[in-house]
Amino acid sequence: MRRIAICNQKGGVGKTATAVNLSVGLSLAEKQVLLVDIDPQSNATSGLGIDYRSLEISVYDCLFEPALLEQAIIKTKWPCLSLLPSTPDLAGAEIELVEKENREARLRELLTVLSDKYEFIIIDCPPSLGLLTINGLVASNSVIIPIQCEYYALEGLEKLLKTLKAIKNGLNDNLVIEGILLTMFDARLNLAKDVVDDIQKRFPKAVFRTVIPRSVRVAEAPSYGKSVIHYEISSTGAQAYLNLTRELLNHA
Numbered sequence: 001m002r003r004i005a006i007c008n009q010k011g012g013v014g015k016t017a018t019a020v021n022l023s024v025g026l027s028l029a030e031k032q033v034l035l036v037d038i039d040p041q042s043n044a045t046s047g048l049g050i051d052y053r054s055l056e057i058s059v060y061d062c063l064f065e066p067a068l069l070e071q072a073i074i075k076t077k078w079p080c081l082s083l084l085p086s087t088p089d090l091a092g093a094e095i096e097l098v099e100k101e102n103r104e105a106r107l108r109e110l111l112t113v114l115s116d117k118y119e120f121i122i123i124d125c126p127p128s129l130g131l132l133t134i135n136g137l138v139a140s141n142s143v144i145i146p147i148q149c150e151y152y153a154l155e156g157l158e159k160l161l162k163t164l165k166a167i168k169n170g171l172n173d174n175l176v177i178e179g180i181l182l183t184m185f186d187a188r189l190n191l192a193k194d195v196v197d198d199i200q201k202r203f204p205k206a207v208f209r210t211v212i213p214r215s216v217r218v219a220e221a222p223s224y225g226k227s228v229i230h231y232e233i234s235s236t237g238a239q240a241y242l243n244l245t246r247e248l249l250n251h252a
């Protein structure tokens with residue numbers, strides 16, 4: 001089972017878009033996929049058309065009561081794709097976990113029982129480096145770092161890389177960087193091209209070849225409760241996420 005965290009403490013860089021669309025791409029390749037939403041904003045949950053207000057059990061409850069896991073997982077209307085949803089309650093976990101035993105590894109322990117059920121677990125992290133994100137990283141074997149092609153793109157990256165190193169050295173020695181993913185690329189802007197060149201030069205081995213373009217369809221899809229792949233498969237955004245899926249499946 002490959003467990004992949006989608007992580008960047010910056011908000012609005014395309015984490016959730018990547019988590020949702022990569023999960024859907026993998027499910028279309030007939031991989032059994034579980035998307036785990038650990039962001040209290042619940043955007044991955046609503047992005048798959050689930051209204052968190054209708055939920056009685058979510059990942060929040062499972063972190064404190066692991067026996068609820070099976071009940072909390074939702075089979076989506078699409079084949080091979082399940083969701084462990086989040087609700088805004090999860091914001092409280094950031095504080096409530098502090099006093100708990102094994103606070104950094106709660107999610108990992110929760111998910112171990114699923115190892116023969118899913119081939120991929122994709123974890124959508126919140127925009128911070130708090131305990132929820134640490135739980136996401138400790139529960140994963142690899143991490144995808146979405147970076148927006150803009151002027152401040154690399155801001156915060158050093159801190160994130162330091163955090164990843166600390167986690168690798170202390171809590172999860174299996175953790176590797178699956179790749180840096182360049183998102184919201186606008187080919188009309190010289191600046192965006194400069195950012196891409198700069199990052200590719202700095203991290204020649206770590207950057208995915210697939211670059212996700214800025215695409216109105218990617219932004220519209222969540223309001224229909226769908227991935228952009230289901231919403232408009234011919235759009236540049238959908239095609240890019242399918243290419244990313246292919247590239248990921250080709251990683252050893």
Ligand SMILES: Nc1ncnc2c1ncn2[C@@H]1O[C@H](COP(=O)(O)OP(=O)(O)O)[C@@H](O)[C@H]1O
Nearest residue numbers: 011012013014015016017184213214215218219
């Ligand atoms: N490739 C893209 N093109 C256009 N809009 C995008 C793209 N990726 C994400 N968005 C939009 O940008 C906003 C932030 O993206 P999101 O995936 O929610 O970021 P994060 O999870 O990192 O906060 C959302 O409104 C989303 O719909």
Ligand SMILES: [Mg+2]
Nearest residue numbers: 015016039043
């Ligand atoms: Mg998000």
